[in-house]
Amino acid sequence: MRTLTLRDVALPEPLALACARRGAKRQRESAPSTATVRFQEASANRKLAPQKRALYYGHGYQTPQAPFCSSTYVSIQATCPATCPFKGAGCYVDAGYTRRISKLMDAAAVGKSSLDVIREEVAAIDGAFGGGAVPQDGAQGGRDLRLHIGGDVGNAQGARLLAGAVRRWRKRGGGAVWVYTHLWREVNRIEWGAGWAVHASVENGEEVAAAWEAGYKRVVLVVQRFPQGGKAFRVPGAQATAVPCPAELEGATCVQCRRCLDNLLPRGMVTAFAIHGTRAAAAAHALAEASGAQGRLKGVS
Helix, strand or coil, rough: CCCCCHCCCCCHHHHHHHHHHHHHHHEEEECCCCCCEEECCCCCCCCCCCCEEEEEEEEEEEEEECCCCCCCCCHHHCCCCCCCCCCCCCCCCCHHHHHHHHHHHHHCCCCHHHHHHHHHHHHHHHHHHCCCCCCEEECCCCCCEEEEEEEECHHHHHHHHHHHHHHHHHCCCCCCEEEEECCCCCCCHHHHHCCEEEEEEECCCCHHHHHHHHHCEEEEEEEEECCCCCEEEEEECCCCEEECCCCHHHCCCCCCCCCCCCCCCCEEEEEEECCCCCCHHHHHHHHHCCCCCHHEEEECC
C-alpha cells in the first residue's frame, strides 16, 4: 500500500494557502542570499514575469508562474549614486512589500563598500540553483535574470565583476540578463562586458544624448506620464523618439515582451517608463526638480 503524503490530502483552504505561500517563498528565495543581497530564483515581481495572485486572510501575495525569471536586489544606500534623483525621494523599491527588505539590506550594508555588496551579489548569482545548471523554464529556454530591481553597481570594478557573473550564468544555461544603471556617466559601457543588456537610466533629453555619446546603446527615459497614451513621443533636447514600455500599458511582462532583454530598439529610439507605485507623488516631485524638460514632451504618431 502506498503511503499517503500531504499532496494526497485536501487541506482546509486557509491551511492550503499558507502552505502554498510558504512554498512560493522557498521557491523565490532558496538561493544563497545575504544580509545585503537578495536573490530570487523565481521572481514574484508581476512586471518581470507572470504571477498568480491570491489572498490569504485579506493579504495579497504573488505566486510565480512560467515562464520564470530570476532577480536580484542589493542595498540601495551602498550602491546607488547620490546623483539618482529618486534615492530617498520616491524610489519604487522604498514602498510596498519591498520597503522592509530594502531597509534591512541598507542596515546590513552600513560600513560596507559598494564593492563588498557586489561581491556578495556575484556569489549569490554563482550559487543559485546549487551552482549547477539554470532551469530551462524561461521564455526562450534558460531562465532570464534581472539584476538590481533595487540598487546599482557602485563603480567600474563592480561592473567588471558582474560581467563575469553574467558570463558564468549564460555558460550554465541561463537566459538573457538585463540591468538599468544611473552610473552611466561614471562607468564606461565597456566595463560591463558584452553579451547582455545594460541600460542607461536618464531623466531628460540632454541625458539621452549624453548616454548615447558615452557608448550606451540602450537608454530608458523616466517620465511623469506618457503624454500621448500609448503613442511614441519626441524627446526635447535629443534627436530621439521615446516608446512607452509595453508592460506598463498592455500588461505584457518583461520576459514576454523582451524589448529590454534582447530586442534592441532602432537607433534614435528609447524606452520610456512612467513613474508608478505608492510613492509616485514623491518621485514626480523629484523628477520635476531634476529636470524641467518633462513638461515639454510632444506626442507623435
